[in-house]
Amino acid sequence: MATAERDYYELLGVDRGAGDTDIKRAFRKLARELHPDVSDAPDAADRFKEVAEAYEVLSNPESRELYDRYGHAGLQRGGFSPGHVDLGNLSDIFSAFFGDGHFGSRQGGRSARGGDIAAQVEISLVDAYNGVKVEVPLRVAAECDRCSGNRAEPGTSPTTCPTCAGNGVTQQVSQSVFGQFVRQSACRQCGGAGRIVETPCEQCDGDGRVVEEHALDVDIPAGIHDGQQIRAQGEGHAGAAGSRPGDAYVHIRVLAHERLVRDGDHLVTAAQVTMTDAALGVTISVPTPEGDYELELPAGVQPGEVRVVRGRGMPALQSSRRGDLHVHVEVGVPRKLDAEQRTLLTSLGEKLGDDAYRRDDSFFERLKSAFR
Ligand SMILES: [Zn+2]
Ligand SMILES: [Zn+2]
Incomplete structure (x- = not known):
């Protein structure tokens, strides 16, 4: 490989003592700059390939140690063959690194945002004239208070998933004309959670969430029109452990007045x-x-x-x-x-x-x- 002798730390612009977070941050920054949607530099794809190779090695503790001790030769003897990134499909590469296929998304594979919820309220024309506070009954998925959302019956604890070793993702290696391409996807055994629940929580059946009746206070502004909707941020369904909840959308119906x-x-x-x-x-x-x-x-x-x-x-x-x-x-x-x-x-x-x-x-x- 033409790039085989480049220093990986130099490529990422980090020093040899850089922590995992610094390495990841440096890679993301470079990847964003080199993304074909952003960069029209003709060598962007080649440079991305180098940067991805460096990240591939330095983000893995085992290969990083080999590289630190023995350099590129050490990697080869250790059975690592980095740098075989299939550039035929850059969007695949980016979805593998950034998750979800959304470039620039900060959402990791396992932190799916909670679902949105929709509700409808009917108000009178007089209420639309004055503005009104209403309570909208919602049935939302909330974090289970028995297991605190960790899905296991109290007294038991989830075990680390043996398939993905708790990472929540597994790697598939595929061959292409450009070489080897490693793609990550959610672990099938644990569904990306990284943990296996052997004794599911009785209250939520191991879901980590329960459906709750909840009254949402909504301030309807004076002058609202029939058919408009109000978004209550974060009032939708709870997300998977620790992630952002969805939003609630309240659809307003203004009822007909007898004489107006x-x-x-x-x-x-x-x-x-x-x-x-x-x-x-x-x-x-x-x-x-x-x-x-x-x-x-x-x-x-x-x-x-x-x-x-x-x-x-x-x-x-x-x-x-x-x-x-x-x-x-x-x-x-x-x-x-x-x-x-x-x-x-x-x-x-x-x-x-x-x-x-x-x-x-x-x-x-x-x-x-x-x-x-
Ligand atoms: Zn529970
Ligand atoms: Zn797993």
Whole structure:
């Protein structure tokens, strides 16, 4: 090999007394720099190969000792043949070193993060208007308190897995045209835990986790919309021993209001007034999330007219802005008249003439009212 005589410590940039952690850190740093997604240097792959070879030797106490004492020749006599990394598949190499195939992941093979959990809550429009604290019942996997998550019945202890010697990973050696390639994967016997539980904990059946009913307090902000979700970090299922729990996602449903319809941050309602009230002007009560609001309708308000009440709509999320309340005016016309009413209305109709229905001022008033 062309690289056979390079000093491994020099390649990694560590001194001869470097500890395992320093060696690993140095290798990771170099590997990140040389990763094909990051580096476009033409010799990056070759340099990575050298660095990987150095790490292969120095990360193993046995081969490191041979190398320290006898150099490259010692490794050969000891039966080690480092440096045969299959560069045909760099992503395989990186997944072998970094775990999970995610470059840059700090997650080791055995520390799988806990699962996420989803829940749904229904709130009223009034609660969406004000913001509300809710308790969301969750069924989450939590660490078992009987065995503290170590899966063994109290009084017994897990034994070291004989297959992987407690490492949680096993190595498979494969041959390729570039030479030998060592790949690590989770140990089949212990599932990557590194330990075997002979007497499983009675409470969790050796799972290390139990399902718990748990009430999650969630602060729903004012202005939340139907269908939005809130993420509660770390409130999901517990992970395998010691690892990060998952998240809880709370899906918000805002229930329909009897009299108010939401349109973005605006609220829309309908108000019905009689023909005579519409003609004479009237004060009506319209609903808002804060209770009824007294709205003055001017004389001559028209059917289908929309009166806008500024700032009486929904609060905008994370803002001091507020939407408006839109009141659609419906005008009721009498469905039946007795003889006397008929006579009165006929004579009123004759007295009114066409002039009373002219738009001129009333249209201007409507325009003005929209900006009031
Ligand atoms: Zn247990
Ligand atoms: Zn094992």
